[in-house]
Amino acid sequence: MSFVTHNCTPFSGQKPGTSGLRKKTRVFMEPGYLECFVQSIFNAIGGGQGKVFVIGGDGRFFNAEAIQTILRMAAANGAARAIVGQNGLLSTPAASNLIRKRGADGGFILSASHNPGGVDADFGLKFNGGNGGPASESLTEAFYQHSQRIAEYITLESDPLDLGQIGVTKLEDMQVEIVDPVTDYAELMREIFDFDQIKALISEGFTLRFDAMHAVTGPYATAILEDELGAPKGSVLNAIPSVDFGKGHPDPNPIWAKPLVDLVMSPDGPDFAAASDGDGDRNMILGKGIYVTPSDSLAVLAANAHLAPGYSAGLAGVARSMPTSAAVDRVASDLGIDCFETPTGWKFFGNLLDAGRITLCGEESAGTGSDHVREKDGLWAVLLWLNILAKRRTSVREIMRDHWQTYGRNYYSRHDYEAVDSRKADQMMTDLTARLPKLPGSAAGNLIVAAADQFSYKDPVDGSVSKNQGVCVIFENGSRGVIRLSGTGTDNATIRVYLEQFTPQGGQMDLDTQTALREVADAMAEISRLPETCGRISPDIMT
Ligand code: G16
Numbered sequence: 001m002s003f004v005t006h007n008c009t010p011f012s013g014q015k016p017g018t019s020g021l022r023k024k025t026r027v028f029m030e031p032g033y034l035e036c037f038v039q040s041i042f043n044a045i046g047g048g049q050g051k052v053f054v055i056g057g058d059g060r061f062f063n064a065e066a067i068q069t070i071l072r073m074a075a076a077n078g079a080a081r082a083i084v085g086q087n088g089l090l091s092t093p094a095a096s097n098l099i100r101k102r103g104a105d106g107g108f109i110l111s112a113s114h115n116p117g118g119v120d121a122d123f124g125l126k127f128n129g130g131n132g133g134p135a136s137e138s139l140t141e142a143f144y145q146h147s148q149r150i151a152e153y154i155t156l157e158s159d160p161l162d163l164g165q166i167g168v169t170k171l172e173d174m175q176v177e178i179v180d181p182v183t184d185y186a187e188l189m190r191e192i193f194d195f196d197q198i199k200a201l202i203s204e205g206f207t208l209r210f211d212a213m214h215a216v217t218g219p220y221a222t223a224i225l226e227d228e229l230g231a232p233k234g235s236v237l238n239a240i241p242s243v244d245f246g247k248g249h250p251d252p253n254p255i256w257a258k259p260l261v262d263l264v265m266s267p268d269g270p271d272f273a274a275a276s277d278g279d280g281d282r283n284m285i286l287g288k289g290i291y292v293t294p295s296d297s298l299a300v301l302a303a304n305a306h307l308a309p310g311y312s313a314g315l316a317g318v319a320r321s322m323p324t325s326a327a328v329d330r331v332a333s334d335l336g337i338d339c340f341e342t343p344t345g346w347k348f349f350g351n352l353l354d355a356g357r358i359t360l361c362g363e364e365s366a367g368t369g370s371d372h373v374r375e376k377d378g379l380w381a382v383l384l385w386l387n388i389l390a391k392r393r394t395s396v397r398e399i400m401r402d403h404w405q406t407y408g409r410n411y412y413s414r415h416d417y418e419a420v421d422s423r424k425a426d427q428m429m430t431d432l433t434a435r436l437p438k439l440p441g442s443a444a445g446n447l448i449v450a451a452a453d454q455f456s457y458k459d460p461v462d463g464s465v466s467k468n469q470g471v472c473v474i475f476e477n478g479s480r481g482v483i484r485l486s487g488t489g490t491d492n493a494t495i496r497v498y499l500e501q502f503t504p505q506g507g508q509m510d511l512d513t514q515t516a517l518r519e520v521a522d523a524m525a526e527i528s529r530l531p532e533t534c535g536r537i538s539p540d541i542m543t
Contacts, residue, residue, distance in 0.1 A: 003076050003172075005154050008036040010147065016140050017487035020126025022112045025062050028123040032153070034066055038073050038108070039153035040146035041127050044139065045106065048077030054098045054128075055082050056090025056181065057110025058216040058279040059241040060117030064088045066125070068160045070108050075174035076154040082174060085181035088163050089241065091216045091280030093369070093377035094185040096132035100373065101184055105130050111216075111279035113488065114251035114366075118244040133350040133374030137466060140347075182223045189224060189380065192310030192372055193387045201390040202230050210382065211237045211260045211275035214246035220280065220379055229386075250277050252284035252366055252378070253543045254291055265289055272389065272396060276378030281346075282366035283378035285385055287396020293543075295325035295412050298362035300403050301384055302331045305360060307391040308384055310372065319352055319361040321345070322455045322470060323482045323498040325410040328362070334407070343457045343469035344484065346376055351461035364414060364498065401509070408504040411516040415539035416486075417495040417530070425485055425493035428533040432471055432483070439473065444523035447475040452527075455482075473527060478502050479517075481524035495534065497524055514542065 009032070021037055028034050042048045055070055057063040067088045074082050083102055084090075090098070092109055099107045112124035127135050127143070135143070156172055169176050189195075202208070208231055212218035218239035225231045237260070238246060249256040252275035264273040264286045273286040285292040292300070302318050305311035317338035320328050332339035340358060342348035346367065352358045353371045362368035367376030385396075392399065439452040455469040470484030479501040486494035499517040503509065514521075524530075531537050 002157050003154060004157055005152050006032065006035065007152050008032045008039070008150055010150055015144050016126070020109075020124055020134070022115065022122060022124035022488060025117075025119055025121055025123040028066065028125075029062060034069055034125070035073065035153045035155065036150050037125060037143070037147060038070055040143050040150050042073070042077045043146045043150065044142040048074055048079040050078065050080050051105040052081045052083070052102065053079055054090070054095050054102070054104050054107035056085035056095050057088055058091070059087070059089050059243065060112065060123065060245070060278065061119055061121070061243040062123055063110050063243070064163065066110050066123075067163065069155070071161060071171055071176065072156040072158060073153065075171040076156050079174050081177065083177045083179060084163060086164060086166055086178055089181045089216055089219070091181070091185070091220060093281055093373050093375045093380065094181055094220070096128060096373035096375040097185055097188055098179070099128060099130065100132040107132075109279070113279050114249070114277040114282060115488070116245060116249050117278065121244065128374070131350060131354055131374050133353070134345070134347040136347055136350065137464065182220050185220060186224055186228070188372060189383055192380070193308050193383045194390065195229060197390040198229050198383070198386045201386070206272070206389070207270040208235055208272040208274075208386070209237055209260065209263060209270045210235060210273070211252070211257055212239050213250040213252065213257065213275055213277065214238045214240065214242045214248060215250040215276070215278045215280070216241055217276040217280040217379055224379065224383070245278065252277050252282050253541070255541050255543070257284060261286065261291065272386070274382040274385070276382075277366070280378050281376040283368060283381040284366055285381065285396070287400075290397045290400060292396065292400060293325070293412050294362065294366045294368065295320075295327050295364050295410065296400065296403070297381065298324065298360070298368050299327035299331050299407070300388075300399060301362070301368060301381070302328050302335075302360050303403065304388045304392070305384065308387040311359065311370070315359040316356055317352070317358040319349055319358045321348070321363040322472065323414075323484065323496070324362065324364040325412040325500050326502070327407065327410040330407040340460065343455065343466050345487070348457065348459070348466070350374055351459055355461045357460070364412070404509045405505060408502060408507070409509050411501045411503065411511065411513055413499050413513050413517050414543050415497040415499065415521065416541040417497075417534065417536045418489070418540045419491045420493045420495055420534050420536065422493040424534045425495055428495070428528060428530060429471070429485060431533070432528055433468075436471065439527065444526045446519050447477060447479065447523045449527070450474045450476045473524065475520065475523065479520040481520050481527070483524065483528050495530065497521075497528070497530070497539070499524065
């Protein structure tokens with residue numbers, strides 16, 4: 001084996017987004033592309049000398065090859081040890097747990113999350129810090145700055161390691177430990193939840209289905225839900241991870257997980273159903289005949305978390321991203337705890353979690369989590385729901401009905417416009433931002449604008465400020481519209497429009513969601529001028 005240095009061309013305009021760098025797989029496969037980004041990360045964190053890294057991914061196409069590249073580069077950059085999931089697999093929350101548990105300096109997580117996998121699909125890489133969470137805004141900026149001036153990377157010339165064999169091996173002077181991806185994660189779940197209660201619920205005939213969407217949670221869900229908690233074999237669907245996710249789109253929402261939704265809506269469907277995404281951090285929750293929106297799920301979990309042993313002492317506080325509905329705010333105010341509103345992106349919860357200011361947090365984009373790791377966690381959310389159901393011995397539908405009667409209902413939906421011409425999308429946001437000061441007091445459809453601004457966040461822990469995090473419009477009737485550009489898409493621009501309408505206790509709780517939101521949807525179309533600027537009349541996806 002020998003160390004080699006290669007020249008590389010600085011990236012141009014390849015800025016990591018909401019969750020690391022996501023590009024088409026073929027871009028990552030271009031000679032030197034992955035290597036330059038990885039070397040930029042090493043350079044930005046002060047080198048790899050003596051450090052310990054966790055490495056794993058969601059098993060998509062190019063996952064295994066990219067891990068071999070990162071291992072060689074880690075060894076060449078002087079790392080002391082790499083902890084790798086067997087066969088290169090680690091869910092994002094399991095990687096976060098391993099980083100924390102082993103006191104690692106950080107982790108390389110290979111995933112494009114809920115985006116499809118394959119040679120003509122998507123790939124991604126993100127770096128998590130020693131707290132187990134996504135790199136901060138400033139560190140992400142440092143990766144970018146280094147990538148703009150990088151001239152060379154160092155690596156080894158060596159044969160690929162066998163990642164299928166659990167145990168310890170060596171790559172030059174670096175120790176490589178290959179671990180079972182599930183063991184440590186399952187142990188953590190056992191500490192947080194009352195597995196005996198959940199087991200009892202299932203043994204009494206409660207039925208469930210978990211759709212792993214051919215992605216990384218298959219082995220985790222099979223080990224925990226079937227082998228440990230006693231759900232019958234076959235309760236976990238699409239349980240074997242595949243490089244192209246069975247040619248599917250591993251995004252747990254009613255569109256991409258439609259077969260599961262159809263199953264749970266049928267009269268003989270299971271009592272409970274859930275799905276997770278490519279890398280296992282997102283979740284979708286369903287009960288017989290009902291879909292629970294991620295914003296409502298966060299609120300229900302906050303109101304009931306004390307029923308699980310890990311949260312029996314109550315919650316320090318909660319947080320949600322700005323576009324997430326205010327359902328959890330009502331629970332927090334009832335509990336007398338803080339509720340923080342952060343920009344989109346899990347990294348913004350990190351400081352609040354590290355400082356002990358919050359215990360639970362979540363986002364409208366199907367992410368919920370707690371202080372047990374520093375990532376959102378799909379299977380954890382499923383287990384918390386199961387723990388609550390096991391304690392309350394009622395249905396998901398009853399839990400939702402009871403929740404809305406107690407706190408009121410935030411009708412909520414997100415409309416996505418995908419693969420929009422990036423120039424037009426940017427133009428729309430620039431023009432809208434310029435018009436914001438004139439909006440208050442003006443009419444839009446049947447509504448009157450009360451306030452309109454670009455969301456800006458001052459981190460309560462370190463005082464850092466993040467500006468331009470999305471346009472938020474509040475109407476005089478209390479409804480709200482938010483519009484922002486996605487930071488995770490790989491195909492031109494994705495415009496997200498978030499709609500919310502609050503109905504207080506005693507009001508109508510069973511309206512059709514899109515009907516309840518029609519006025520605010522029309523008002524947002526008028527205010528944003530999205531149809532005129534981008535040539536799109538209706539969204540591609542409504543969740
Ligand atoms: C990532 C982040 C999430 C964030 C989401 C937003 O999710 O981890 O915290 O809410 O992006 O996506 P967008 O910018 O497209 O609205 P993931 O699951 O893709 O890693």
